[in-house]
Amino acid sequence: MKVIGFVGTGAITEAMVEGLLAEPAHSFNIHVSPRNAEIAATLSAKFDKVTVATDNQAVVDQSDIVVLAIRPQIAEDVIRRLRFREGQSIISVVATMERQNLLDWIQADTELVQAIPLPFVANRRGVTAIYPPNQEIAALFDALGTAVQCASRKEYDLLAAASAMMSTFFGIMEFTNDWLEKNGLDRTKGQAYIAPLFESLAQRANEKTVHSFHSLSKQFATRGGLNEQVLSDFETKGGHTILVSALDRVLARIEGRGGDI
Structure with missing residues (x-):
């Protein structure tokens, strides 16, 4: 043993x-x-x-x-x-x-x-x-x-940088729950809805038949629908740029190139 x-x-x-x-x-x-x-x-x-x-x-x-x-x-x-x-x-x-x-x-x-x-x-x-x-x-x-x-060490460092997304994942859930509460929904009901929703999405992404996250994004973004609208706002109004910048700075810290907070 x-x-x-x-x-x-x-x-x-x-x-x-x-x-x-x-x-x-x-x-x-x-x-x-x-x-x-x-x-x-x-x-x-x-x-x-x-x-x-x-x-x-x-x-x-x-x-x-x-x-x-x-x-x-x-x-x-x-x-x-x-x-x-x-x-x-x-x-x-x-x-x-x-x-x-x-x-x-x-x-x-x-x-x-x-x-x-x-x-x-x-x-x-x-x-x-x-x-x-x-x-x-x-x-x-x-x-x-x-x-x-x-x-390679590069692959290892990249995955280490990706793991820095955990707090942001929960932060998005919290921001959404804050918005729900400000618009009149009890926080406990918001949390009871959001957590299983995100869990279901993660389970779907982990299925062996899924070939890319992009395909899932398109699948859930019905043309002209609500999901497409939020994704479009995220991509065109700075969300994508900020996220990429944050990951670049995390990778720089991991590789010893600066990027300190």
Whole structure:
């Protein structure tokens, strides 16, 4: 049985452990660092397969796959203190971190894969970009939803930029609900309508028969209809331009070219 170790016990570690060990549980034993004592204790109490290690080095020593789930601000200090085995599999979920920096800090010939797991992995509904391609690590994230293997760092960075759309997604829902309330609809009714509406649209987009989002957009925009009117306003009155500009600036930040807020 494979052993997965987590260096860092924050929200992403908690989500991944929940997804891996919720019933029906996958065949992994898990070691977590004691850094966040509350989360570590909670996971250990909830799942028999979770052990709280004495320290980060114990996590590395006892694991086949090590997940580096630490804040970027302390990543170098934490990683440099650890001794990794030659050939050990390492997954870094440290945000916006240069691959070469990680390799320099690890100081061992390891299998390093970078990943961007999202909180939805807790419910096995997360989509996770990984780089470089690695079948074993892809299988791990497929168990938590869906893995997308990136052939280049550019592909990986682009998907990282796309993930910055999450807050805007919910923001659009909130803006719509604000508008409904201002026009006389109770907020609870608006939310009860909007959330299932957007969920249904996402499910439709995820169907295997869908070849492009453009085709769906056209399908739902009846000529002369209300959907076409809103889409036209968005595209011609600045919405498209602002969105592209925002994504360009996010990508610039990810690639270290500026673009700071």
